[in-house]
Amino acid sequence: MLSFAARGDSCCFFELEAGDRLRIIDPEGRQPGYLYVQAGAVPDEVRTRPEAGAPNLSDHLARGGTDCRAVVAMLHSRGIAASNFQALQLFAAEAEPGAAFEVTATADAICVLVVAGKPMAPDAQDPPTDLLVEIRPSGSLEGRAPPPLAPPLLDLRVKAATARSYTVKAGQYIQIIDVDGRQCADFLAFDAAALAEGKEYGLDATTTHTLMGSTAPKPGLLSKYFDARMIPLVEVVQDTVGRHDTFMLACSAKYYEDMGYPGHSNCTDNFNAVLAPHGVQAKKGWPAINFFYNTIAGAGDQITMDEPWSRPGDYVLLRALTDLVCATSSCADDIDPANGWFPTDIHVRVYDAASAFPKGMSHRMTPDAEPRLTRESGFHPRTSALTRKMEDYRGFWVPTCFNAAGPLEEYWACRERAAIMDLSALRKFEVIGPDAEDLMQLAVTRNVRKLAINQIVYTAMCNEHGGMIDDGTVFRLGQNNFRWICGDEYSGVWLRKLAAEHKLKVWVKSSTDQLHNVAVQGPKSRTILSGIVVTPPQEPTVDELKWFRFTVGRINGVPVLISRTGYTGELGFEVWCHPSQATSVWDSIMEVGEPHGLTPMGLAALDMLRIEAGLVFAGYDFCDHTDPFEAGIGFTVPKDKPDPFVGSEAVSRRRDNPHRRLVGLDIEGNEHVGHGDGVYAGRTQVGVVTSATKSPILGKTIALARLDVSAAAIGRDVEIGKLDGHQKRLSAKIVEFPHFDPKKTRVRAEASSQAAARPAPSSPDAVATAGVPA
Template identity: 75%
Template sequence: MNQVWFQPALRPESGTALSPRERAIRVPGGQGCVFAVSAGDALRITDPEGLQGGLLYALAGTFAPVEPGEAPDLAALLDGIGGGAAARTALAAGGIGPSDLAGLVILDGETTAGAAWEGIAARDSLCLLAAPGAAMAPEAQNPPTELHLAIRPKASIVGQAPPPLAPPLQDLRVAAATARAYTVKAGQYIQIIDVDGRQCADFLAFDAAELAQGREFGLDATTTHTLMGTSSPKPGLHAKYFDARMVPLVEVVQDTVGRHDTFMLACSAKYYEDMGYPGHSNCTDNFNVVLAPHGIDARKGWPAINFFYNTIPGTNDRIDMDEPWSRPGDYVLLRALTDLVCATSSCADDIDPANGWCPTDIHVRVYDAACAFPHGMSHRMTPDSEPRLTRETGFHPRTAALTRKIEDYRGFWLPSSFSSAGPIEEYWACRERAVVLDLSALRKFEVIGPDAEALMQRALTRDVRKLAVGQIVYAAMCYEHGGMIDDGTLFRLGPNNFRWICGDVYCGLWLRQLAERNGLKAWVKDSTDQLHNLSVQGPRSRDILAPLLVTPPHQPSLSELKWFRFTVGRLAGVPVVVSRTGYTGELGYEVWCHPSQAVAVWDAIMEAGAPHGLTPAGLAALDMLRIEAGLVFADYEFCDQTDPFEAGIGFAVAAAKADPYIGKEALDRRRAAPHRRLVGLDIAGNEAVGHGDPVYAGRAQVGVVTSAVKSPILRKTIALARLDIAAAERGGPVEIGKLDGHQKRLAATIVPFPHYDPEKTRVRAEAAALASPPPASASDTVATAGIPA
């Protein structure tokens, strides 16, 4: 359950009060949460995806009765939904038992997307909102989906901090344009909250034990930048801040904003004097005052972690800034790594956009070390979306036990590589034997209803009407101007049943909007949290999975499964869908299961794969594999400014598709008169090449490198690059610009791609086992064909 506080659409002029805000609560499908209302509060509960039931429990008389429908007994409901134990605890803390609350069926589960219930509380009450639903079977399409609750309080909540994450040890208000100092013990958590939104907060921390001995060791900018290699704070193992001794003082645990400045100076008297405001309140002077009792010498300018400060690397080597991204209730959660003396300011700046021109309060809470908050960063699908912290996949208990190299990938924690091997060994395991990869961060959407086919036919570049039940097709989803939203694979589960699997969560919203605009009776249900997937890739993948998978008579066995087809069955007794798909250029499969059973699936596959040398692999190895295989990646080979032809996937645009689809007219024009083309590059020498490096023909830049890798099997550096059509002829020489693009050039030759196995013989292989990969000497002959249809 996530609870956030909405920001008003407009910021008032400095010195005026903010308008009342709404509280927003997101209740995930299959779960429930407890919240409080006061008499006069207005509630709106929305089912954004449709077909989701909703139950509201409150003290009798809190809300007027709704349509007839008997809500289930709350005590029984709490035993069967996620968060039930936490809900019982929250109710008990308010002196309320489940039997004290009366239930209302506010949504019957047969509604269209966007259906809503509204009510006004007649009395104060603790309430519980539930989005009931059982776990979805992999072959089913009935995922429980989230409900959105907006509460507009009768009284303004401007200036109110959001509810604490746990019982706080310290609860401190830092008034606008002031600072406060406080002490924190090792292991305790520090939550720095932007109460009303768009307000910067500078943070300092000092080793308390050293201060007691008269030695001052605080956060050091140069040391931290050097050790971390990045200026952006991110949660996880490496998100630490150090003093000059290279001793870590704090680490970032949670961040709901994702945009801060790290270690510029807190605002100082000099800044305001230079701007013509002598005597203006400033964070540095405020820090000097509150730190003096701790024996810390005053400074003219304090290097600080500038939370919520929105600085931008501008043109001409300038640092620009704009209003913060933070909204009311946004926060950063830190963990103290030793006993600390800390100071937090509410920035006093009201002469530029740094605080939205209107300084407001900052709130600080300190929590006990026993709280053990999970790490995560917030992700928002659209600017007005509610944040959602990074979450774990169903396979995380197994992957996390094998590596500490875990990164936030599109809202999920996924391994970069594993401690026992490393990216190169994992790469070779895939090319020669088999690997397992956790790819559960892929977004899954169930598209159902009598107009489901018509919706997908209008949304995708492929001719969906030709897709048979049990078949999968790779397709692009585009805007009207031809730029790509995303690529993905479409599964046909039935005549009116599809599953769209992609990388961008926005696809679901886009499809729902498209259905509404066109009057189509189709539902798009997000099943990402109900369907996690383990990719088993490599020449021995079939030998590993075939003995494990049991399929019913009417479904193909694994040995019968053709490329881009799927089957339904059980693996080690667990219901699964298995598709013959992958992202490596090798024979491979993806195993789809409910996350609650993911560990059992992992254990069974790893045990069966041990005699075959099965190895876990991470994202670093996967990137090498997919570049060699010429497989495109969002924000590298394509974005909303590139069409499928420029992204190298023109084969995914059906030339003979008669039905109209989004972007068709633009794509027809671009097909006839292309401007840019994705090509392969063979690069001379061993210099590193990276995404974004410019490609030159003489003095003129003619394109850009989209992806590059030093290929282990081809024994050379290769790249994918998007070039102007006039400079994209096969065999043509180009140069890759490093430094400023002119002082250092790397010679390259334009070649076809994929560089590895261009005929896709390995992924298409029907033999019981594959031969070893082609030798490196074959590299000149394997890259001779275009992308397959």
């Protein structure tokens, strides 16, 4: 079966063959769509139910987004007019989660699926969400390549256990596709101009590792592959797998001879044969990039391997940085798990330089979920103009730091003045329906029945055995209206699972792509925002906004939601808006903030701030086998909650019989301490460092660490073990945390009486994220 996601408020193109069974699913509910089928190939279900009121496909494609342009290009390449389609409306406005439409193609058909929607206001809860498309072909899918990303210049099949050579011009894109999944593909590239002069300069793994400081270059700054002259030949633009071999040679005759298979087909000999016409000298073993080959640098310095992670249609997209002679193989290995024990085809496509594909890695919230490439937030046009130091954080491009300042200056700006940071990578879910309160009461540790409208609470979300799925904040927008802000996409899956199991009438709608946010943090944050946020008369102004409350309003006419929340330990707010208006919000805040020293801030400075403030971070300070008490946020588990929550019995047992405790550490000296370093009492390891930083304001290295309760007494001396844990030790003392402002006087600071009396414009649709992994 072929499956993919059609994103909310977008469109996509696909083809059906006669007899194919099409199924379109609305996984979250309440998401209308329109299926457009080329006239003359309309299945009976569409022909008998035409939608007279459906928007004209041409009008939708004229909107001009990236998805629309891609569909227009595909139709143009086939000579098909957008007017030559018949439409069918899918799903009612109140469709239940999991609603599905099915149809069988009576002839070959070209289809366009439009996922209807409009931009969601920050205080609304009607985000357009994804539809899932499943195509069950009448015949086998084996060997069927996925649709091209754009009209290809070259469409090349590399049959199993063979290799092909081809040339590529500078700027063009090379897509290497694993057609049937779990198949390795070696790749070679040579400077074409040098090769024409008899000089052979190809990809050099050692040079690449050294210059990149990375085992496997990936989209972003660490994206390039170099030759021995240290000249980059290709860069990685997109990668849907993220796991490849860059350690060893392509398979060779010697490997198979040593394994007892003399004469076995191999990639090295296949490369020698197809590269000889280009003047490339034969080798006994080619130092190729091996895409999709799952090698692991394991314990005891052993390089081991297993079946590839790649699935049918997975690919790597490269961009040529100069004119190249390239070669791609489909690995011939069938004597071990390298190719899932059965070699299959690889497909190569070359696209024009004008395609301008965005960079990104694929992310899946669950192993069987549809992949999604790294996204750019609505604020990205402004942040990317100020820095090239971007990292892929939870599927979004987020600045590490900015060119004009750097982490330390950004840190001091937040402590002394104000800083602004893009936190759009936070996941947002709209929880609506008559049973919304019951669902949230069941899902999180806090008592949400006590939560007033326009109030926010920070809480944990646990599984049945008491381990934390996530932490986050619950916003109450109405009697039956909640918004869950967290760090992990899986939280939405979990909420829908609970709703289904408990037969609750509630919809959990993903709104991450409709609600982007910046944090404005620091002592002057209130002054900055109070000057530009206009709130309705019945809503609190920025000056009046209390800690863990939100209000709505406008910034220079743009609807926003503003919450009194943050992740820095400083007075601060978060400003939420639709991504299409994010640059306007950024510009307005920066203009007013400039006289106050407002500075853009990245993840590196944020990490220092949140560790000083004792704010925990998923994957570091807690995971799914860490309960809220072990994570240092036991305050989120009230003893008097009237209703049980998922994992409440397990959490209660853990509270009464604790095994581990989160503590602070003051560390002597200036040597680096990091996540995962062991904490020792004498020869015995008693715990592990979860987060650590050199604190600028305290002038010392501090850490959060989880220790066995028997060794966690405040004031006790312990040691951090480096190297093997024993050959090098750093002295440390157990202390209370937060290390900085433990009474939270800064973050709780109220407006002065003068400021409170001043007329204040303001309005934000914001989410409280104090303590939430950003």
